[in-house]
Amino acid sequence: MKRNPRKVKWTKAFRRAAGKEMTVDSTLEFEKRRNIPVRYDRDLMQTTLKAIKRVQEIKQKREKVHYKNRMAGKKERELQENIKALQKNIELVEGDEIKQKIMEHKLEKQERNDMELV
Structure with missing residues (x-):
């Protein structure tokens, strides 16, 4: 059965269209797939792993802020x-x-x- 992804609540497209997920954020750029193979380099791996941890921390903070902004008037409502x-x-x-x-x-x-x- 074909369904419109923007109307089905469990899809990413719906969540983004409804403002429930962050759509524009620089941390999302790191998750893109890259099709260029890179030769193994130990130093590069270490810096990449450090960068991944830091990006995840930043992303979590931004998600918290996004959630707080979404739930701002919830108690009053x-x-x-x-x-x-x-x-x-x-x-x-x-x-x-x-x-x-x-x-x-x-x-x-x-x-x-x-x-x-x-």
Whole structure:
């Protein structure tokens, strides 16, 4: 079965198109395949291995920063979603104190909306 790789969530193409992976980064250039055979040289191997370790460290740091930037507003969004869910399904909440807090929050929000309209 043929599928469009940009629409199938598990592909690299989808992840890059959705902004979930780094697409433009100089560390990705090191992972490209090179078709030129190189004669074995011990010093070259040592420097290459050192460079590989350093590039991996840099790449991990950049991936962490990328992830932090992606998840920047996640807690606030989750909090707002939870508040909405509580306000919609207030009858499922058992504690009276919690119900009062939710109702107060709902009233405050309505008052703010009314003030903005005026």
